[in-house]
Amino acid sequence: MTIEKGQTATLAATTRTPAGRANARPARRRAGWGKRLELVLLLGPALIMFVGFVLAPIVAAVYYGFFKWTGFSPREPYGFGNYRRALHDTVFVHAIGHNLIIAVLSVIIQLPLSIGLALLLNRRIRGRRFLRLVVFAPYVLSEAITAVVWSLMLQPDGLVDHVFRGVGLGGLIHQWLANTHIVLYTLFVVITWKYIGFGIILLLAGLQNIPRELHEAAAIDGASAWHTTRRIVLPLLGPTIRIWIFLSVIGSLQLFDLVWIMTLGGPADASNTMANYLLEHGFTSYQFGYGSAVAVILFVICFAFALIYQRFALRRDTEGALTRIVG
Amino acid sequence: MSLGTPFTYLTAVLVVGITVVPLLFTALGGFRTNAQINAHPAGIPHPWITSNYTSVFTSAVFWQALGNSVIIAVVATALVLVFGSMAGYALSRYTFRGREGIYTLFTVGLLFPISAAALPLYLLLRQVGLLEHLIGVALPEAAFSLPVTIVILRPFMRAIPGEIEDAAVVDGASRLGFFWRILLPLSRPALTTVGVLAFVTSWNAYLLPMLVLSDPSDFTLPLGVAAFQSQYTQDTARVLAYTAASMLPALGLFVFAERHLVGGLTGSVKG
Numbered sequence: 357m358t359i360e361k362g363q364t365a366t367l368a369a370t371t372r373t374p375a376g377r378a379n380a381r382p383a384r385r386r387a388g389w390g391k392r393l394e395l396v397l398l399l400g401p402a403l404i405m406f407v408g409f410v411l412a413p414i415v416a417a418v419y420y421g422f423f424k425w426t427g428f429s430p431r432e433p434y435g436f437g438n439y440r441r442a443l444h445d446t447v448f449v450h451a452i453g454h455n456l457i458i459a460v461l462s463v464i465i466q467l468p469l470s471i472g473l474a475l476l477l478n479r480r481i482r483g484r485r486f487l488r489l490v491v492f493a494p495y496v497l498s499e500a501i502t503a504v505v506w507s508l509m510l511q512p513d514g515l516v517d518h519v520f521r522g523v524g525l526g527g528l529i530h531q532w533l534a535n536t537h538i539v540l541y542t543l544f545v546v547i548t549w550k551y552i553g554f555g556i557i558l559l560l561a562g563l564q565n566i567p568r569e570l571h572e573a574a575a576i577d578g579a580s581a582w583h584t585t586r587r588i589v590l591p592l593l594g595p596t597i598r599i600w601i602f603l604s605v606i607g608s609l610q611l612f613d614l615v616w617i618m619t620l621g622g623p624a625d626a627s628n629t630m631a632n633y634l635l636e637h638g639f640t641s642y643q644f645g646y647g648s649a650v651a652v653i654l655f656v657i658c659f660a661f662a663l664i665y666q667r668f669a670l671r672r673d674t675e676g677a678l679t680r681i682v683g
Numbered sequence: 684m685s686l687g688t689p690f691t692y693l694t695a696v697l698v699v700g701i702t703v704v705p706l707l708f709t710a711l712g713g714f715r716t717n718a719q720i721n722a723h724p725a726g727i728p729h730p731w732i733t734s735n736y737t738s739v740f741t742s743a744v745f746w747q748a749l750g751n752s753v754i755i756a757v758v759a760t761a762l763v764l765v766f767g768s769m770a771g772y773a774l775s776r777y778t779f780r781g782r783e784g785i786y787t788l789f790t791v792g793l794l795f796p797i798s799a800a801a802l803p804l805y806l807l808l809r810q811v812g813l814l815e816h817l818i819g820v821a822l823p824e825a826a827f828s829l830p831v832t833i834v835i836l837r838p839f840m841r842a843i844p845g846e847i848e849d850a851a852v853v854d855g856a857s858r859l860g861f862f863w864r865i866l867l868p869l870s871r872p873a874l875t876t877v878g879v880l881a882f883v884t885s886w887n888a889y890l891l892p893m894l895v896l897s898d899p900s901d902f903t904l905p906l907g908v909a910a911f912q913s914q915y916t917q918d919t920a921r922v923l924a925y926t927a928a929s930m931l932p933a934l935g936l937f938v939f940a941e942r943h944l945v946g947g948l949t950g951s952v953k954g
Contacts, residue, residue, distance in 0.1 A: 402770035409826035416803035496937040498887035500905035515724035610796040613889040631798040651799040
């Protein structure tokens with residue numbers, strides 16, 4: 357402690373501000389042990405925790421992926437066998453497809469819906485605060501609760517069917533969770549219910565950053581509401597929209613809880629997702645090597661998307677943590 | 684701007700309806716009998732039955748799950764706040780070689796899905812004897828919350844003017860003293876935000892508790908809800924009562940901390 361105290365004045369001078377950085381060089385050598393000790397104390401616990409529980413498992417998954425292994429038996433080297441097996445398993449390939457369908461549907465359906473609702477909720481209407489609170493509420497409920505509630509509502513002859521009949525659409529009723537052609541889209545509706553509030557809140561925050569003067573100037577120039585929205589509001593929402601797309605696609609690629617609880621990927625794997633497949637093989641049937649290979653594929657797909665998206669879409673947004681991630 | 688049109692209000696009502704109906708169905712369903720629910724899923728309780736709720740609130744299962752959820756979420760949040768703020772301080776106000784590298788490492792962690800790490804994480808926890816322990820859930824959850832915490836805290840701590848630090852140094856504060864007595868109190872808004880985020884994430888987590896905890900007496904609320912549903916498939920009313928009861932803490936916290944949560948989510952995205 358005494359060493360530190362003696363050193364702190366120099367340290368403060370060394371590291372205080374961006375301006376301090378320029379003349380930091382000569383002082384840095386003297387900073388020495390006290391500063392190092394402080395850094396170890398401050399950064400050590402977080403780094404150990406992060407490396408131990410986040411990085412190491414991902415690295416371990418890469419390693420385990422090259423073995424045939426149940427988690428208990430001795431490991432048997434298997435080269436790229438697990439990867440070959442995964443990419444030749446139509447169930448897994450379809451699971452990737454399901455993740456992609458959810459991702460694409462999110463962008464082409466949830467995004468316009470969120471923008472429209474955000475524009476509406478941004479108007480001055482009575483009870484606006486209450487509206488925002490309500491719209492956001494499903495986002496804070498756990499996936500488990502959402503899954504159980506919707507499973508019960510979607511039961512044959514359940515609430516959803518009664519509502520359809522009530523509004524005269526009885527002919528559209530299906531076995532929402534048991535029909536292989538429909539189950540994925542049913543899940544998408546539940547996903548939309550759960551997560552749309554997040555998009556709306558995000559976009560509302562973006563809308564509030566648009567200066568009022570721009571609206572006024574446009575109105576003076578005789579622009580219609582539609583033109584103002586299209587030419588001014590949407591372009592200025594660009595960064596928010598691009599971030600939302602990023603989060604939404606990553607979320608779609610990692611979809612797990614809702615699927616696991618509502619359908620377990622069924623019926624007949626019609627709603628299987630990558631994460632669901634991973635847990636099913638890796639954990640339920642103890643194929644740790646194989647599950648790890650699947651985990652690596654899942655991770656590589658997410659990472660590849662992030663890199664490509666960063667390169668082509670997020671590049672324009674200079675500020676923002678997500679843009680720095682892989683930059 | 685004019686005060687909303689009828690169309691605006693109609694849409695607003697529709698949105699509120701679609702959002703609220705599932706919640707009302709759950710809460711009201713708990714006050715009904717299975718016969719009532721089966722006959723009219725969309726009906727109002729008639730007569731009102733309280734036995735479903737009383738059986739939930741008098742059962743040890745519910746309170747145990749609630750307690751486990753609280754313990755895990757509090758521990759995970761505390762770990763994130765303590766270690767995250769320390770790391771945020773080092774990464775925002777110290778100059779040292781490798782700083783940006785370490786920061787990038789943490790931000791890349793934003794992209795790591797817990798599902799991809801799940802199997803090795805399970806093996807690791809088995810190896811160190813943390814399986815079947817609540818702390819075995821809280822520790823990895825805290826670790827996975829560190830990236831977003833540091834991404835929010837670093838710019839916030841960076842923005843606190845250097846003059847304040849100079850004044851503290853003149854008054855004889857050490858760097859750690861400055862951190863403890865001045866920087867942390869000044870960072871309270873950001874700390875509240877990351878705390879709420881970490882708490883909610885932990886509170887709603889399903890995958891990790893599912894892997895680590897197999898004894899029903901260790902279950903968290905999300906595990907409990909899912910288990911309760913598969914256990915009482917025929918007793919819809921009771922499942923609804925249990926589910927509604929487990930919604931209450933999250934919705935209560937939400938009404939209380941909405942500002943921080945919303946601020947945190949939008950803030951974390953904008954950096």
